[in-house]
Amino acid sequence: MSFYLQSFGSPNTVYLFLLFTIVEYSFFCYFIYIILPKGSIKKAVPFLWIGFLLFAGIDYAFFSKTYEFDSIASGIESIIVLMLCIYYLFSQVKGSNNLMIYSTFNFWAVIAFLIYFSGTFFLYLMTERMMDSPSFQKMYFVINNSFNILKNLLLCVAMTMRLNSVKQQKSVIPDLDDDFYIQKHN
Amino acid sequence: MFFLQVKTTLGFSSILLLGTLGMFFMAITLVSIVVFHQRRVIRFNKQIQKMEEEKQQMLLRASIQFQEEERQRIAADLHDDAGPLLATARLYLNENLIHQEPAVQLQAIFSAKQIIDDSIQLIRNISHSLMPPTLKNFGLEAAIKDLFEKINGSGVINASARFHDNRQRLNDEQELLIFRILQELVTNIIKHSSAGFIHLTQNAQGNIVYFRIHHDGKGILQKDFEKMEHDSTGLGLKNIQSRIRVLRGKIFFEIDNTHTYYKVTIEVPREPIK
Numbered sequence: 001m002s003f004y005l006q007s008f009g010s011p012n013t014v015y016l017f018l019l020f021t022i023v024e025y026s027f028f029c030y031f032i033y034i035i036l037p038k039g040s041i042k043k044a045v046p047f048l049w050i051g052f053l054l055f056a057g058i059d060y061a062f063f064s065k066t067y068e069f070d071s072i073a074s075g076i077e078s079i080i081v082l083m084l085c086i087y088y089l090f091s092q093v094k095g096s097n098n099l100m101i102y103s104t105f106n107f108w109a110v111i112a113f114l115i116y117f118s119g120t121f122f123l124y125l126m127t128e129r130m131m132d133s134p135s136f137q138k139m140y141f142v143i144n145n146s147f148n149i150l151k152n153l154l155l156c157v158a159m160t161m162r163l164n165s166v167k168q169q170k171s172v173i174p175d176l177d178d179d180f181y182i183q184k185h186n
Numbered sequence: 187m188f189f190l191q192v193k194t195t196l197g198f199s200s201i202l203l204l205g206t207l208g209m210f211f212m213a214i215t216l217v218s219i220v221v222f223h224q225r226r227v228i229r230f231n232k233q234i235q236k237m238e239e240e241k242q243q244m245l246l247r248a249s250i251q252f253q254e255e256e257r258q259r260i261a262a263d264l265h266d267d268a269g270p271l272l273a274t275a276r277l278y279l280n281e282n283l284i285h286q287e288p289a290v291q292l293q294a295i296f297s298a299k300q301i302i303d304d305s306i307q308l309i310r311n312i313s314h315s316l317m318p319p320t321l322k323n324f325g326l327e328a329a330i331k332d333l334f335e336k337i338n339g340s341g342v343i344n345a346s347a348r349f350h351d352n353r354q355r356l357n358d359e360q361e362l363l364i365f366r367i368l369q370e371l372v373t374n375i376i377k378h379s380s381a382g383f384i385h386l387t388q389n390a391q392g393n394i395v396y397f398r399i400h401h402d403g404k405g406i407l408q409k410d411f412e413k414m415e416h417d418s419t420g421l422g423l424k425n426i427q428s429r430i431r432v433l434r435g436k437i438f439f440e441i442d443n444t445h446t447y448y449k450v451t452i453e454v455p456r457e458p459i460k
Contacts, residue, residue, distance in 0.1 A: 086216065089216065089220050092220070093220055093223050093224065100224075100228070101224055102220075102221055102224060111217055114213050114216070115210065115213045118209040118210055118212060118213035119206055119210045119213070120206075121205075121209050122201075122202055122205030122209060123202060123206060126198065126201075126202055130202075133198075135199060136199070136202075139199060139202060139203075143202075
């Protein structure tokens with residue numbers, strides 16, 4: 001949207017990028033807060049969210065007005081997201097009772113975020129300074145879209161896991177009532 | 187400095203590509219490590235599960251073998267002792283008895299009565315060995331004290347028992363299983379340890395009942411017990427273990443700090459009386 005507006009000569013669309021970053025980060029924080037095991041990191045997630053909002057507000061109010069992209073906010077968002085994803089994986093490896101963690105929705109969703117934010121970390125950091133370069137713009141779309149597609153594919157895999165587990169639950173329940181069924185129909 | 191040098195030689199596009207690829211491969215490596223670690227954990231768990239199943243099988247086989255041996259012993263007792271006794275009694279009471287002199291008849295009837303009394307006693311003994319009447323009628327404490335009195339009667343070993351908190355009895359099934367375990371342990375001590383005394387203490391704390399046997403002979407430790415449990419030998423210990431499992435209890439083989447006494451401790455959670 002921002003790039004589209006910029007192509008029409010809109011002077012400053014950084015607020016759209018920032019808005020997107022904040023919404024994206026908020027959804028991620030909500031998701032990771034739900035799936036993280038109880039502990040100090042889980043408690044820290046709301047504070048990280050508030051801290052990031054404050055930072056984004058200050059960044060926008062005082063520093064970003066002359067820029068065309070919110071590189072610093074995106075970079076910090078990526079670092080926090082990557083740290084939380086790594087912590088989630090570490091907690092799963094260390095303390096989870098679920099042995100088949102790679103057959104769960106949460107695992108694949110976290111992998112999707114991990115790969116997307118790893119892949120676009122450098123890109124977002126450099127965008128602010130390199131945005132005017134046509135070759136960079138080309139590369140920006142290639143890298144961003146590639147990782148976006150990869151993220152969406154991984155989220156599809158995550159949702160398939162979710163659907164499978166729902167299907168399995170549904171197919172198991174009637175079996176328990178087989179005896180009832182036989183008694184009723186005899 | 188290095189970053190700046192690279193910037194000038196490689197250009198921003200190359201730095202961007204290298205950085206992106208580097209981060210991407212780091213993420214992939216991290217995911218791979220998690221997946222491989224998880225697979226290893228699954229393999230390890232499967233191995234443990236398999237070993238547990240094998241152990242269960244071994245215990246089950248031991249239990250079946252024990253039952254078979256018990257049946258054979260009862261069959262042998264009935265066949266070798268009760269059979270001949272009753273056959274002899276039948277001989278005394280044969281058809282020719284009515285043609286005999288009254289004195290001979292009286293003597294034959296008296297002898298037959300003696301033999302039938304012996305048979306009754308024999309069958310009672312077999313029945314008692316299957317289910318001790320003291321245990322059934324008066325509970326575990328009386329049964330243990332009865333057992334220990336019999337051991338004391340031999341004069342070889344001094345056996346004593348003290349029940350500290352037996353106000354609330356365990357249910358019948360638990361009492362029988364504990365009695366069998368204690369009986370097996372005491373038999374093992376008498377047979378293998380050359381002990382001079384055996385002392386049993388009972389106590390309860392909350393819902394858990396504790397039994398501890400002290401003896402001054404040559405005992406075994408927990409590691410020996412666990413080793414014997416996996417061996418093909420040690421049927422009695424396997425029976426103890428399978429009974430402990432049924433009771434959902436624990437058993438510990440230890441030695442005291444002075445290395446003078448061995449002790450066996452049994453922990454059993456109390457179950458409601460049926």
